[in-house]
Amino acid sequence: xxxxxxxxxxxxxxxxxxxxxxxxxxxxxxxxxxxxxxxxxxxxxxxxxxxxxxxxxxxxxxxxxxxxxxxxxxxxxxxxxxxxxxxxxxxxxxxxxxxxxxx
Amino acid sequence: xxxxxxxxxxxxxxxxxxxxxxxxxxxxxxxxxxxxxxxxxxxxxxxxxxxxxxxxxxxxxxxxxxxxxxxxxxxxxxxxxxxxxxxxxxxxxxxxxxxxxxxxxxxxxxxxxxxxxx
Amino acid sequence: xxxxxxxxxxxxxxxxxxxxxxxxxxxxxxxxxxxxxxxxxxxxxxxxxxxxxxxxxxxxxxxxxxxxxxxxxxxxxxxxxxxxxxxxxxxxxxxxxxxxxxxxxxxxxxxxxxxxxxxxxxxxxxxxxxxxxxxxxxxxxxxxxxxxxxxxxxxxxxxxxxxxxxxxxxxxxxxxxxxxxxxxxxxxxxxxxxxxxxxxxxxxxxxxxxxxxxxxxxxxxxxxxxxxxxxxxxxxxxxxxxxxxxxxxxxxxxxxxxxxxxxxxxxxxxxxxxxxxxxxxxxxxxxxxxxxxxxxxxxxxxxxxxxxxxxxxxxxxxxxxxxxxxxxxxxxxxxxxxxxxxxxxxxxxxxxxxxxxxxxxxxxxxxxxxxxxxxxxxxxxxxxxxxxxxxxxxxxxxxxxxxxxxxxxxxxxxxxxxxxxxxxxxxxxxxxxxxxxxxxxxxxxxxxxxxxxxxxxxxxxxxxxxxxxxxxxxxxxxxxx
Numbered sequence: 108x109x110x111x112x113x114x115x116x117x118x119x120x121x122x123x124x125x126x127x128x129x130x131x132x133x134x135x136x137x138x139x140x141x142x143x144x145x146x147x148x149x150x151x152x153x154x155x156x157x158x159x160x161x162x163x164x165x166x167x168x169x170x171x172x173x174x175x176x177x178x179x180x181x182x183x184x185x186x187x188x189x190x191x192x193x194x195x196x197x198x199x200x201x202x203x204x205x206x207x208x209x210x
Numbered sequence: 211x212x213x214x215x216x217x218x219x220x221x222x223x224x225x226x227x228x229x230x231x232x233x234x235x236x237x238x239x240x241x242x243x244x245x246x247x248x249x250x251x252x253x254x255x256x257x258x259x260x261x262x263x264x265x266x267x268x269x270x271x272x273x274x275x276x277x278x279x280x281x282x283x284x285x286x287x288x289x290x291x292x293x294x295x296x297x298x299x300x301x302x303x304x305x306x307x308x309x310x311x312x313x314x315x316x317x318x319x320x321x322x323x324x325x326x327x328x
Numbered sequence: 329x330x331x332x333x334x335x336x337x338x339x340x341x342x343x344x345x346x347x348x349x350x351x352x353x354x355x356x357x358x359x360x361x362x363x364x365x366x367x368x369x370x371x372x373x374x375x376x377x378x379x380x381x382x383x384x385x386x387x388x389x390x391x392x393x394x395x396x397x398x399x400x401x402x403x404x405x406x407x408x409x410x411x412x413x414x415x416x417x418x419x420x421x422x423x424x425x426x427x428x429x430x431x432x433x434x435x436x437x438x439x440x441x442x443x444x445x446x447x448x449x450x451x452x453x454x455x456x457x458x459x460x461x462x463x464x465x466x467x468x469x470x471x472x473x474x475x476x477x478x479x480x481x482x483x484x485x486x487x488x489x490x491x492x493x494x495x496x497x498x499x500x501x502x503x504x505x506x507x508x509x510x511x512x513x514x515x516x517x518x519x520x521x522x523x524x525x526x527x528x529x530x531x532x533x534x535x536x537x538x539x540x541x542x543x544x545x546x547x548x549x550x551x552x553x554x555x556x557x558x559x560x561x562x563x564x565x566x567x568x569x570x571x572x573x574x575x576x577x578x579x580x581x582x583x584x585x586x587x588x589x590x591x592x593x594x595x596x597x598x599x600x601x602x603x604x605x606x607x608x609x610x611x612x613x614x615x616x617x618x619x620x621x622x623x624x625x626x627x628x629x630x631x632x633x634x635x636x637x638x639x640x641x642x643x644x645x646x647x648x649x650x651x652x653x654x655x656x657x658x659x660x661x662x663x664x665x666x667x668x669x670x671x672x673x674x675x676x677x678x679x680x681x682x683x684x685x686x687x688x689x690x691x692x693x694x695x696x697x698x699x700x701x702x703x704x705x706x707x708x709x710x711x712x713x714x715x716x717x718x719x720x721x722x723x724x725x726x727x728x729x730x731x732x733x734x735x736x737x738x739x740x741x742x743x744x745x746x747x748x749x750x751x752x753x754x755x756x757x758x759x760x761x762x763x764x765x766x767x768x769x770x771x772x773x774x775x776x777x778x779x780x781x782x783x784x785x786x787x788x789x790x791x792x793x794x795x796x797x798x799x800x801x802x803x804x805x806x807x808x809x
Contacts, residue, residue, distance in 0.1 A: 118507070125500055132493050141489055148496030155503040163510040168503075171454050171512065173285055175499055178461045180282035182495075184275045185468050186488050191271050192472065193481045202489070205482045205557075314348045321355045 117158035124151035138190050138200040142183075149179050272324055283312055336390035336397050339376045339383070339405065340445050346372035347438035354431030362431045366420050369434040370413055373441070377409040380445075387807065393513055394452040403804035404448035404580045407662060411573040411669070412441040414779055418673045419565035421773035426681060428474050428563065436466035437569065444577040451588075453502045453512040456581050460498060460545070463577050464491050467570055471562040479683065483561025490554040494544030501537030504530050505589075514589040521592050535590050535597060539604075545578035546634045548604055549611035559627035564679055567623065568672030571630045572665045579637055579661060587644055587654055587808050594645020601641045602739055608635030609746040617753050622675055622688050625753060626668070629712055632750060633664050639727055639743060643734025651805060653734060656726035658801040659794075663723035666790075667711040670783030674705045677770050677780065685769065688757055692766025701770060702761045704784035709754040711787045714747050719787045722794040 124147055131144025153172045160168025194200050250257075290297075290305055297304075319325060334341075350372070354365050380402055388397040415437060423429035443462030450456040468491060472484025506512050508530035509520040520526045543551040559567045590597070612632030619625040640657035643649045678685045678694075695702040711720030724747065731740045790797060 121503075125496075128496065129493075132489075132496075138485060138489065142492070145489070145492045145496050148493075149499055152496070152499040152503040155500070155507060159503070159507040159510070165510060167454070167512050168506055171457075171502070171506070173289070174454060174458060176285060177282050178458070180278050181461070181465055182488075182492055184279050185465055186492065187271065187275055189468065189472055189481070189485045189488055191268060192475055193478075193485050195268070196476050196478055196481060202486075205486060311348065314352060318351055318355065 114158055114162045118155060121151045121155040121158065124148075124154065136201050136203050138193075138202050141202060142186055142190070146179060146183075149175055269327065276319055276324060280312065280316070330390070332388055333390040333395075335383075336388045336395050336449070339379050340442050340449070342379065343372065343376050343438055343442040343445065346376075347435050347442065350438065351432070351435045354435065357431060362429050363420065363424070365431040365434045366416050369438055370416050372438065373409050373412045373416075377406060377413075380405045380409065389451070393515060394455050395449050396451045397449065398807045399804035400580075400584070400808055401449045403658060403801065404576065405445050407576060407665060408441055408444040408448065408573060411444075411569065411576070411665060412437060414669050414673075414783075415565065415569035415573065417775045417779045418568055418669070418676055420775050421771070422563070422565045422676050422679075422776070425771065425773075426474065426563065433470065433473065436470055440464075440466040440470070440569075440573070444573055444580075447577045447581050450581070450584065451514050453505065453514070453585075456585065457495075457498060457502060459577075460581065461495065463574060464495070464545075467491075467566070467574060470566040471558055471570070473566060474563045477683075479561040480563060483558045486554050487558040487562070490544060490558075494541045494551070496541075497537045497544070498541030501534045501539075501541055504534030504537060506534075508534055514585065517589045518591070521590075531590075532593065532596055535586075535593050536600070538585060539582075539597070539600065542578050542582045543604065546575050546582070546637075547631050548634050548638060549608040549631060552608070552611070552631045552634075555631055556624045556627040559630070560621060560623045564623065564672060564676045567627075568669055568676070571626070571672065572668055575630065575634060576661050576665060579657065582641070583654055583657060584808070586641060587650065587805075591645060591650075598642060598645060601638065601644075602736065605635050605638035605642060606739060606742050608632065608638055609742060610635075613746045613750045613753075616750065619753070620688055621686055622691070622757070623686055625688065625757075626671055626675070629750070629754075630668065632746065633660075633668075633712075635746075636660060636724065636727055636743060637664070639731050639739060642736050642739060643730060646734050649730050649734045651802070653727075653730035654805045654808065655798065655802040656723070656730045658804060659726055659798050660723035662797065662801070663711070663719040663787075663790075666783050666786050667708050667718070667720055670704065670780055670787065671708040671712065673776055673779045673783065674701065674708065677701065677773075677776055678768060680769060680771075688760055689764075690766070690768060691757060691761050692764035692768065693761075694766075694768045694770075695762035696765075697768060698770050701780070704780050705761060706758050707784045707787050709757050713751045713754045715751070717788055717791050719791045719794070722791050726794075726798065 128144045128147035128149075128151060131147065132141050135141055135144060153175055156168035156172050156175075160166065190200055197204070286308065287305075290301060294301055346369075350365055350368055353368070354362070357364060383397050384399075384402045386397060390396070416434060419433065419437075423433060440463050443459045443464070443466075446459030446462060447456060448459075450459055468484055468488040471487045472481050474480035475484075502512065505517065508527040509517045509525070511517055511520065517526075521531065540551065544554075547555040559571065562570065586597070609632055612628050612630075612635055616625050616628035616632065619628060637657050637660055640653045640660070643653045675686070678690060684690075691705070694705070707718060710716075711718035714721045714724040724743070728740045728743055731743070
């Protein structure tokens with residue numbers, strides 16, 4: 108295909124996004140931002156799926172993206188509820204302060 | 211092929227540069243005096259009271275979370291609608307089952323009072 | 329959808345439908361009679377188990393090869409359903425006692441178990457992903473069940489963040505595997521790899537990411553940081569269910585993926601798996617020594633046991649011993665499930681409100697005041713260590729044998745040495761129970777006592793007839809290769 112962006116570019120972007128997400132989880136301390144970083148990792152995978160699916164000419168990858176999106180939504184619902192609950196009881200969502208469980 | 215993108219790259223560089231130059235010139239030439247009064251949100255209004263951001267009632271989060279859930283599930287309707295005719299009765303029944311499962315969740319949220327505002 | 333499709337997925341369909349019905353029924357049941365939901369849930373699990381058993385011995389492939397019924401799936405499904413029934417049995421009185429009884433608890437457990445069943449039956453990475461999430465998301469909620477107790481909320485959030493992080497790795501691993509082979513179906517992946525059409529680099533990255541993701545789920549060192557905190561903070565009935573069910577499901581997926589899709593990668597993966605198993609056994613057992621809280625101690629013990637089960641993965645690429653090693657992994661999973669459930673049930677029996685009664689020292693005097701309870705706890709501790717006459721010992725023997733036969737004598741030695749180390753902290757509980765004076769408060773509750781008794785009995789009795797169970801496990805894995 109003339110003039111299209113080669114597959115490796117997509118995969119490179121997706122790998123960068125995934126690394127950013129993983130680093131975000133490890134470095135950031137705010138539970139919401141950690142969670143956003145996780146979403147970034149999932150979307151990096153989505154990008155890779157769509158790119159591979161197009162290059163192979165099969166639909167599997169695109170279908171997978173649908174599932175990832177919906178499952179991520181379910182995770183968001185549960186995760187936000189947990190974050191709101193914990194904010195209401197301790198007025199902080201800093202993951203470093205979650206230390207009532209150190210033995 | 212890459213050359214086609216050169217114009218875009220040039221555009222981005224120039225646009226960024228103009229932004230920096232505009233702010234830089236203002237900073238460099240403009241007279242500045244910073245006082246406490248100037249730093250207030252409204253220079254000649256009332257003294258601000260309390261924190262700038264107000265907390266929203268937690269009900270907003272509940273509604274928002276429910277919205278996300280039911281909103282995203284609609285994503286499965288799109289591919290279904292495209293091949294609806296090929297799928298025939300099977301597709302119709304299948305989608306009804308899917309909707310019933312969603313309705314179970316909706317009914318649960320309703321009975322639990324998640325949709326009540328007061 | 330054909331009839332085969334329906335029959336193959338019938339246990340799962342029934343379980344999810346039943347869970348939805350219970351969710352609605354629960355709305356109309358007054359608070360003081362929520363126990364009814366527990367009984368209904370157990371009834372549903374028992375019916376589904378009957379159907380799964382009726383599937384035994386059959387081979388079915390459905391939904392274009394995405395879902396299968398084979399010996400492996402039946403074996404693990406029965407394990408998961410039994411875990412569910414026991415999980416409800418230990419939760420029934422505990423939730424009431426702690427004032428956190430809500431009908432949704434049992435519904436969420438049913439959903440989680442249906443996720444486990446899906447993972448056991450999956451023959452496609454998409455289905456494995458869906459099963460994993462269906463299993464995990466209800467568990468995130470259950471971990472925070474004792475809300476507004478801060479420990480429980482924090483446990484829920486931690487489990488959620490780390491679990492979602494692990495999911496990210498799993499999804500990206502699946503993406504890379506898909507990129508390498510152009511398919512997510514396990515049978516097609518292995519065919520493409522055999523045909524030399526796969527991109528090896530991407531496949532290796534994919535396998536490594538999947539290993540990291542599932543390493544989090546089964547709590548292998550160095551992906552175990554969340555385990556002690558979550559196990560300690562979550563309500564104990566949830567912890568017991570999580571320690572057995574979620575771990576077994578993680579191993580189910582790992583076994584299925586690695587054995588049936590990645591046999592060709594064994595050369596590259598074996599050193600990694602070797603290191604992972606060794607570090608997990610050493611780390612889990614060493615840190616467990618320093619614990620004074622019984623829940624934390626059992627958490628590190630569960631990490632250590634993940635290491636033992638990981639040992640079975642190491643020789644998976646060697647066709648001569650692979651079959652036996654996978655069978656011994658299944659055997660060990662069952663042994664671990666029974667023993668660990670019993671131990672967690674004991675923790676529940678001694679736990680009191682406000683998180684009291686969870687120190688190992690609180691077990692002092694149990695031998696004199698409640699000899700039967702103390703005897704049961706002794707059996708569990710012996711089994712976790714691997715001292716006869718218990719199932720734990722037999723499981724370890726099978727594991728070590730297959731590892732030695734695979735030529736990994738060094739790993740087997742590490743296994744034996746760490747078992748010796750573990751004797752120190754397991755037997756300390758026994759010593760405290762019998763040698764020290766104290767006044768332990770035990771809650772006697774019929775379902776709980778029944779679980780403890782049954783688990784203790786099974787741990788001892790099955791150890792005398794291990795061959796039968798091993799044959800079952802062995803038959804179960806026949807079709808994997």
